[in-house]
Amino acid sequence: MSAAPNGQSDIVIDVRNLSKSFDGKVVVENLSMQVRRGRIHGFLGPNGSGKTTTIRMLCGLLTPDSGTGLCLGYDILTEQTEIKRRTGYMTQRFSLYSDLTIRENLEFIGRVFGLPDPASSASETIEKLGLGGRKDQLAGELSGGWKQRLALGACIMPKPELLLLDEPTAGVDPKARRDFWDEIHGLARDGLTVLVSTHYMDEAERCHEIAYIAYGHLLVQGTVKEIVAGAKLSTYTVTGDDLGDLAEKLKAAPGVEMVAPFGASLHVAGRDGAALDRVATDFQAEGRVWTRDEPSLEDVFIDLMTRAQDNYQ
Structure with missing residues (x-):
């Protein structure tokens, strides 16, 4: 593939057949995916599925064993430095300095990235993310939600074209998660492309498109509506006694x-709707109610995991 650094292609990430092994163990195998500009693309899968490894290959921190691809128009195999300069990457662990204040951390990031006025850039980011009331508080004293917001600020301050978020809301309270996602949607409206890994179904449903990876293999990708429809599941919700x-x-x-x-309640699903109707009839009992229901995204992912092959077995 040839790079087109100055182009404004609608496709920000376009990778084909990426594979990566560690100590002879395949972690990602023949993964292909695309991410479009200005979209929030959810990246889902269980722990150990290869999400973090994939993200690190995309942003130039890991070199694939095989496969090809472009990220922001740059070759992921040969132009990793250019990709890093234009990408914000928020890791699972808080990686800023606990003994510096919010303002000091952001000014430091500004100097690292060579911004012309680190102090002004830090002030702008503090204002944008509502950090003003805590700007002089030590990062180590912040709650999980505020640390998360600070880490996001450090990622967006250099004005990247692509934001990669690796389980950014793990361990924070529901309100902080909701506020964080409001910020992400605001950034996307401004044209920033976001690839975010998450375990939460409610967060997946807030993405424009999602991809699901299990045991190193990409199983499905598309909009939530497309993925639920493509699963072709018939579903019952069962309520009552002795579930x-x-x-x-x-x-x-x-x-x-x-x-x-x-x-x-129980969610009961299968691909043969007639067979499932017979099950519902056979297991009807006093005190239980079987109700035909639409499959949820979580139903689809549980079904995918049930059928996926564990690469550690």
Whole structure:
């Protein structure tokens, strides 16, 4: 592939057949994906599925064993330095200085990136992310949500073209997660492209498009609507008594491909709608209600995981 650094292609990430192994163990295998400009692209999968390894290959921190691709018009194999200069990468762990204040951390980042006026850039970022009331507070004294916001500020201050977020909301409270996602959507409206890995279904549903990776293989990608429709699942929600015992019996029933508890109910799904209707009839009992339902994104992902092959077995 040839780079087109000055072009404004609609495709920001375009990689084909990426593979990466560590100590002879395949972590990512033949992964291909595209991310469009100005979109929030969710990257989902269980721990150990290869999400972080993929993100690091995209931003030039790891070199693939095989495969090709462009990121921001630059070759991921030969032009990694150019990619790093134009990409903000927020890791899972807080990586700024705990003994510096918010303002000092951001001014330091500005100097590292060679910004012409680090102090002004830091002030602009503090204002943009609502950090003004805490600008002189030590980073180490911040709660998880405020640390997260500071880390985001450090990533966007150099004005990157692409933002890579690796499980940025892990361990923060629901309000902080919601506020964070409001910020991400604001950045996307301003034209920034975002690739974000997450475990949360509500966050996945806030993405323009999503990709699901399991055990190093990309299983599906597209909009939430496309992925749910493509799964072709028929689903029942079951409420009532003795659902634990019922779940064990349903796992062996013909036509049932997924049984999962959701609060005080069970989601029961399969691809053969007629067979599932028969199961619903056979297992009707006093005190239980079977209701036809639309499959959720979580139903689809549980089904995908049930059928995926663990590369560590």
